[in-house]
Amino acid sequence: MDFLLVLIIAIPTLSALSYFSKFFKMTTLLSACLTVVLSLLLNSLHYADTGFFLLDGLNKLLLVTIASVYLLSSIYASVYHGHLVLSKELRLHMTLINLFSATMFFTVTINNYGLLWIGVEATTVSSALLLVIEKGFTALEAAWRYIIIVSTGLTIGLIAIILIYYNFHSLTISYLLSAKRSANAVLELAGGAALIGFGTKVGLSPMHTWLPDAHSEAPAEVSAMFSGVLLPVALYSLYRFYQLVVDPRITMLYEFFALLTVVTAAILLPSQRNYKRMFAYSTMENIGTAMLGFILGGPAEAGAMLLIVSHAFGKASAFYSSGNILERFKTKHIDEVKGLKDSMPITGVTLGLSALSVTGAPPFGVFMGELLIIFTLITLHLYSAAFILVASLFISFSSVNYKVSKMLFGEHDVEKSEAKRGQLLVALASIGLSLAVTVVYLVT
Amino acid sequence: MITQEILSLISLTLLVSAIAIQSQSYIKPMIRTIILQSVLLGAITALVGFEESSYELYLLAVLIVFLRGVLISYVLEQRLPRNNKFVREYLPGVASLTLVSIVVIMLSFLLYYFAFFGKLGSPIGAIGLSLMVQGVLLIMTRKNSFAHVIGYIEEENGIIFIGLSWAPLPLLVEINVLLDVFGLVIVSSVLVFEAKEHYVVQELIG
Numbered sequence: 301m302d303f304l305l306v307l308i309i310a311i312p313t314l315s316a317l318s319y320f321s322k323f324f325k326m327t328t329l330l331s332a333c334l335t336v337v338l339s340l341l342l343n344s345l346h347y348a349d350t351g352f353f354l355l356d357g358l359n360k361l362l363l364v365t366i367a368s369v370y371l372l373s374s375i376y377a378s379v380y381h382g383h384l385v386l387s388k389e390l391r392l393h394m395t396l397i398n399l400f401s402a403t404m405f406f407t408v409t410i411n412n413y414g415l416l417w418i419g420v421e422a423t424t425v426s427s428a429l430l431l432v433i434e435k436g437f438t439a440l441e442a443a444w445r446y447i448i449i450v451s452t453g454l455t456i457g458l459i460a461i462i463l464i465y466y467n468f469h470s471l472t473i474s475y476l477l478s479a480k481r482s483a484n485a486v487l488e489l490a491g492g493a494a495l496i497g498f499g500t501k502v503g504l505s506p507m508h509t510w511l512p513d514a515h516s517e518a519p520a521e522v523s524a525m526f527s528g529v530l531l532p533v534a535l536y537s538l539y540r541f542y543q544l545v546v547d548p549r550i551t552m553l554y555e556f557f558a559l560l561t562v563v564t565a566a567i568l569l570p571s572q573r574n575y576k577r578m579f580a581y582s583t584m585e586n587i588g589t590a591m592l593g594f595i596l597g598g599p600a601e602a603g604a605m606l607l608i609v610s611h612a613f614g615k616a617s618a619f620y621s622s623g624n625i626l627e628r629f630k631t632k633h634i635d636e637v638k639g640l641k642d643s644m645p646i647t648g649v650t651l652g653l654s655a656l657s658v659t660g661a662p663p664f665g666v667f668m669g670e671l672l673i674i675f676t677l678i679t680l681h682l683y684s685a686a687f688i689l690v691a692s693l694f695i696s697f698s699s700v701n702y703k704v705s706k707m708l709f710g711e712h713d714v715e716k717s718e719a720k721r722g723q724l725l726v727a728l729a730s731i732g733l734s735l736a737v738t739v740v741y742l743v744t
Numbered sequence: 745m746i747t748q749e750i751l752s753l754i755s756l757t758l759l760v761s762a763i764a765i766q767s768q769s770y771i772k773p774m775i776r777t778i779i780l781q782s783v784l785l786g787a788i789t790a791l792v793g794f795e796e797s798s799y800e801l802y803l804l805a806v807l808i809v810f811l812r813g814v815l816i817s818y819v820l821e822q823r824l825p826r827n828n829k830f831v832r833e834y835l836p837g838v839a840s841l842t843l844v845s846i847v848v849i850m851l852s853f854l855l856y857y858f859a860f861f862g863k864l865g866s867p868i869g870a871i872g873l874s875l876m877v878q879g880v881l882l883i884m885t886r887k888n889s890f891a892h893v894i895g896y897i898e899e900e901n902g903i904i905f906i907g908l909s910w911a912p913l914p915l916l917v918e919i920n921v922l923l924d925v926f927g928l929v930i931v932s933s934v935l936v937f938e939a940k941e942h943y944v945v946q947e948l949i950g
Contacts, residue, residue: 414917418924425927429934438947444935445948448892451928452883455876455896458903458921466864466911485863513948571950 301345305353305409308338308363312370312402319395322386325378328394332371335401339367354411354474361605362408362529362536365612368733369528370401372726373521376620379722380520380627381433393433393519399426400525404533413461413471413540417454420501420537423530424450430522431514442510442517449510450501457497460541463490476544483547491545494538495557501534502591503584504557505564515580516632520623523576524616524730527583532608535587539594554595559688561588566692569699574632575625578703579618582658585696586611586666589689593673596680603672610665610737614657617730621651624719624727625707634703639712646718648708650727655704657734659697665737751791754784755871758905759849762878762898766845769838771831771890775820778894782812785901792908800915801908804922808904811922812897816929820890823933833888833941841885845878852877869909875902889936893929900925 315331318324343360355363374397384390403426407419424447431443465471467486468479481487496507503511511531515523542554565585572578586607593604622632624647629637640648657664670693677686718724761781768774786809793801824831835841856870879899883892900921907913913921 412917414913415920418917418920421921421924421928425924425931428931432935438945440935441945442948444889444892444932447928447932447935448883448896451896452880452899455899455903459906461917462903462907462910462913465913469911471914471917489859489863512950516948568950573950574947577950 301342301355302353304338304342304345305355308335308342308367309402309405309409311335311338312398312405316395316398316402318398319391324391324394328374328398329371329378331398332367332374332401335367335405336364336371339363351472352411353409355409358539358605359408359536361609362532363405365532365609366401366404366408366529369525369612369616370397372616372620372730373397373525376521376524376623376723376726377519379720379726380623382720384433389433393430396426396430397521397525400430402426404529407533408536411473413464413473413476415471416473416537416540417458417461420457420498420534421451421454423533424454424501427522427526427530431518433519436517439517442513446510446514449507453500453507454497456500457494460490460494460497463487463493464544473540481544481546483545487545488547488550491541491547491550492553494541494545495550495554498534498538498541499557501531502538503531503534503561503587504591505561505584505588508561508564508584511584512577512580515583515619516574516576520619520626523579523619523622527579527619528612528616531583531587532590532612535591535594535608538591542595551595555592555685558588558591558595559685561585561591562689562692562696566695566699569696572699572703573634575634575637575703575707576619576622576632578634578700579615579622579658582618582696582700583611583615585692586615586658589670589673589693592685592689593669593676596673596676598676599679600673600676603669603676605669606665606672606737606741607669610669610734611658613730613734613737614654614664614666617650617727617734618654618658620723620727620730621647621654624723625651627719627723628717629714634707637707638710639714640708643712643714643716644718645716646724647727650724650731651704652708653731654727654734655700657731659700660693661697661701663738664734665741668738668741747791747795751788751795752868754788754791755868755905758784758788758875758901759871762875763842763845763849765894765898766878766882767838767842769832769835771833771888772821772824774891774894775817775824778897779813779817781898781901782816783809785904786813788905789908792912798912801912804912804915804918807919807922811926812901816897816926819929819933820893820936823890823936831890833886833891835886844885845881848877848881849874864910866909869906872902872905872907872909875899875905878902887941889932889941893932893936896932897925897929 318327403422428447500507565581590604593600660667786805790805852874879895882895
């Protein structure tokens with residue numbers, strides 16, 4: 301089993317060496333396919349913790365999600381950036397996609413808090429240059445903000461690791477989670493430091509400022525990876541810290557920041573004029589809701605997991621569709637894109653469905669996940685929190701779907717012309733997978 | 745006892761170096777001061793290693809000096825324009841910023857006293873926290889990319905100092921943290937070349 305885990309990290313790392321080969325696209329696609337197979341294999345096997353790696357119900361599903369979005373994004377990138385042919389920029393881009401995926405696999409499987417921090421920081425190192433494939437001024441500024449804000453925040457997260465080591469003299473996750481522990485002031489401080497540090501990477505309000513910039517300026521396939529899998533990986537890391545800290549005050553603090561993030565997104569969504577920024581804020585809302593689910597536990601935890609997986613594919617599809625629209629209309633302004641149902645019918649369908657998926661429309665998994673979280677809040681008599689969540693989700697749902705419908709319908713004066721077939725297939729497959737998550741959940 | 749006094753003295757010079765960086769608008773002296781700060785941190789690590797007879801800390805000291813004092817400074821200086829080594833950030837109110845920096849150090853000490861001292865002891869850890877806060881302050885008050893990277897390194901120096909004063913992390917983790925930061929500076933230096941100063945961008949509002 302350890303061998304399979306080493307392989308799933310090693311394959312994308314080694315395929316990054318394809319920078320020096322003219323078959324770099326093929327190598328990346330092959331690597332992504334192999335990681336999908338490996339992640340499915342790992343899901344079907346029972347794993348005994350052997351020390352260096354940790355695999356449980358939580359990260360098994362994340363592995364499949366990361367591998368799938370890695371594959372979809374690799375295909376999309378090789379078609380979307382096809383005009384760059386064998387250029388140095390595209391080689392570097394594909395290389396970094398491989399390394400970025402490898403760092404995410406490492407982060408979700410490692411069984412050590414210190415190395416977990418290193419994994420999260422490595423995702424920043426490997427992904428920052430993914431934003432600037434075409435070196436536009438705004439993309440450079442967004443990449444800079446991403447790297448500086450996230451790294452500054454994560455350094456505060458390192459305080460949490462020092463405090464954990466000070467308290468337990470060990471950083472092994474499985475050992476610490478199974479050890480007998482009680483609430484104390486040092487762990488409380490560790491929980492707070494982790495919330496600020498890793499919360500910056502998760503995109504929790506008010507440390508979220510890098511998130512809409514990076515998501516809106518990155519190429520479509522990178523936005524899909526950021527939104528679909530990077531933020532869940534960061535949330536997974538934060539949750540591992542939360543699991544260790546047994547303290548009702550920390551629970552309240554985490555719940556407060558999760559709700560604050562959902563409310564912030566709901567306040568900012570109605571005023572969005574850029575469709576990629578709009579989807580970025582929608583991600584904040586989804587991740588905040590998922591975090592609330594993880595903190596509440598019980599049915600809400602299952603709901604959060606369902607939400608995370610379904611959202612990954614739904615949001616990836618939304619960003620792939622956004623990439624198709626940007627390629628055609630050369631603008632990110634919502635007001636300048638009209639009549640997609642006639643000019644780009646397939647992209648219109650994927651955009652509309654993905655918007656419904658990520659905002660929690662039935663029968664998508666996000667809807668079921670949100671329902672389970674709201675149900676748990678009511679069961680725990682947290683009525684005010686339930687009301688705030690429902691109101692925020694309603695505002696987000698209305699804002700995103702109203703803006704998307706403005707893009708789908710309305711007068712247009714452009715000819716019918718779709719994106720390249722590969723791009724369309726990736727967007728369709730992604731939204732199909734989002735729907736399939738619901739079916740799999742109901743069947744199993 | 746003498747080692748402790750030397751340790752306290754060098755630790756205080758870290759704070760002086762932080763104030764010196766805040767009060768500087770020329771980039772090259774800023775880089776030189778952060779090198780000095782990193783070398784001093786290496787010396788502190790070696791001294792703690794001497795006190796605790798820990799070869800791991802000696803190795804960590806060598807790595808700090810090599811990675812932060814030599815390699816990172818080389819990478820940053822290479823990014824300065826060759827024809828104009830006197831690169832500066834046109835920044836109004838450097839004197840006021842220095843005063844703010846001193847006030848922030850005092851506040852950091854208070855924060856440490858109320859939040860950490862009662863639970864962890866180790867009064868010297870306050871210097872590490874102050875250094876971290878100074879790094880964040882530098883990032884927040886400057887528009888220049890070099891200043892941002894230097895602020896980040898300063899923050900990381902602060903966290904290493906905190907680790908030394910509370911509980912040094914296992915060597916494997918410390919080495920990886922150092923390498924990660926090194927990787928981040930390399931990536932940042934690529935971006936530094938493309939965008940040297942940062943202002944409000946219309947497309948990134950809202």
